[in-house]
Amino acid sequence: xxxxxxxxxxxxxxxxxxxxxxxxxxxxxxxxxxxxxxxxxxxxxxxxxxxxxxxxxxxxxxxxxxxxxxxxxxxxxxxxxxxxxxxxxxxxxxxxxxxxxxxxxxxxxxxxxxxxxxxxxxxxxxxxxxxxxxxxxxxxxxxxxxxxxxxxxxxxxxxxxxxxxxxxxxxxxxxxxxxxxxxxxxxxxxxxxxxxxxxxxxxxxxxxxxxxxxxxxxx
Numbered sequence: 001x002x003x004x005x006x007x008x009x010x011x012x013x014x015x016x017x018x019x020x021x022x023x024x025x026x027x028x029x030x031x032x033x034x035x036x037x038x039x040x041x042x043x044x045x046x047x048x049x050x051x052x053x054x055x056x057x058x059x060x061x062x063x064x065x066x067x068x069x070x071x072x073x074x075x076x077x078x079x080x081x082x083x084x085x086x087x088x089x090x091x092x093x094x095x096x097x098x099x100x101x102x103x104x105x106x107x108x109x110x111x112x113x114x115x116x117x118x119x120x121x122x123x124x125x126x127x128x129x130x131x132x133x134x135x136x137x138x139x140x141x142x143x144x145x146x147x148x149x150x151x152x153x154x155x156x157x158x159x160x161x162x163x164x165x166x167x168x169x170x171x172x173x174x175x176x177x178x179x180x181x182x183x184x185x186x187x188x189x190x191x192x193x194x195x196x197x198x199x200x201x202x203x204x205x206x207x208x209x210x211x212x213x214x215x216x217x218x219x
Contacts, residue, residue: 002103003159005199006072008065008079012096015058015087017119018179020211022087023056023063031078037071040209051158052209057201059118059214066201069159072101104199106156108165112193114219120178120187121213122206123147129186144188145169151204151213152196169194180207191218 015023028039040052053071057064063085067075079099085092123144124132132143149169156163171192178187198204198215205213 001107001159001161002105003069004067004072004101005104005201006065006067006075006099006101007201008067008075008082008097008099010063010085010092010094010097013063013085013092013094014061015063016061017058017211019063019087020056020058020119023058023065023085024210026086027056027065031081034078035074037074051155052203053158055201055203055209055211055214057119057203057211057214059201064201068104068199068202075099076101106159106197106199107161108163108167109195109197112168112170112195113197113217114191114193115198115215116191116218117189117213118201118216119203119211119214120176120189121148121173121204122178122180122185122187123151123213124186125206132186141171141173144173145171145192148192148204149194152194152198155198155202155204156196163196165195167194167196187212 031038037054053068055066057066065075082094082097084094128147132140135143148171149167152167169192171190173188173190176187176189177184200216201214203213204215
């Protein structure tokens with residue numbers, strides 16, 4: 001199954017990784033009437049728990065917008081309307097921007113592919129974080145691999161791709177602390193391999209619309 005992916009880059013603008021959620025706030029407000037896909041809320045204002053079709057990221061200090069499926073169509077339609085960024089009151093005129101479009105084919109694979117996290121992976125929620133913290137160190141890796149397997153399946157389900165094969169994830173993860181909504185939380189850097197084809201620059205785990213859990217294929 002082919003799905004359109006669009007990536008918009010602003011090569012002359014430099015931001016911090018933590019500014020990704022500010023991109024989301026800016027574009028969500030600027031084009032609030034265009035589509036709820038931009039802020040991942042439903043028409044009644046409640047949060048949508050479906051996989052985000054528009055994601056905001058800062059990779060190597062460069063801001064990116066990533067659209068998938070209908071999110072790709074939306075970003076394509078809005079591309080010419082993006083003339084500036086306003087981040088924390090600082091105005092960034094956009095003199096250069098580019099857009100790339102590709103057809104991706106996510107799904108299970110007969111081969112294992114390797115991926116690296118470009119931004120911290122937020123794999124734990126309040127419930128499984130407490131379970132993780134109580135585990136002996138040797139069990140934590142396998143636990144995170146199971147969580148990440150679920151994240152991969154959630155992405156595929158969000159793209160309406162359903163597989164019969166059992167995904168097998170093997171990874172190496174490093175614990176980090178990050179601040180999210182003024183709370184200190186565990187997140188992880190690292191890499192993994194899985195018998196699935198996943199597109200570059202998608203996010204896995206929690207808060208992917210805000211830039212967490214962004215991956216690229218390394219092999």
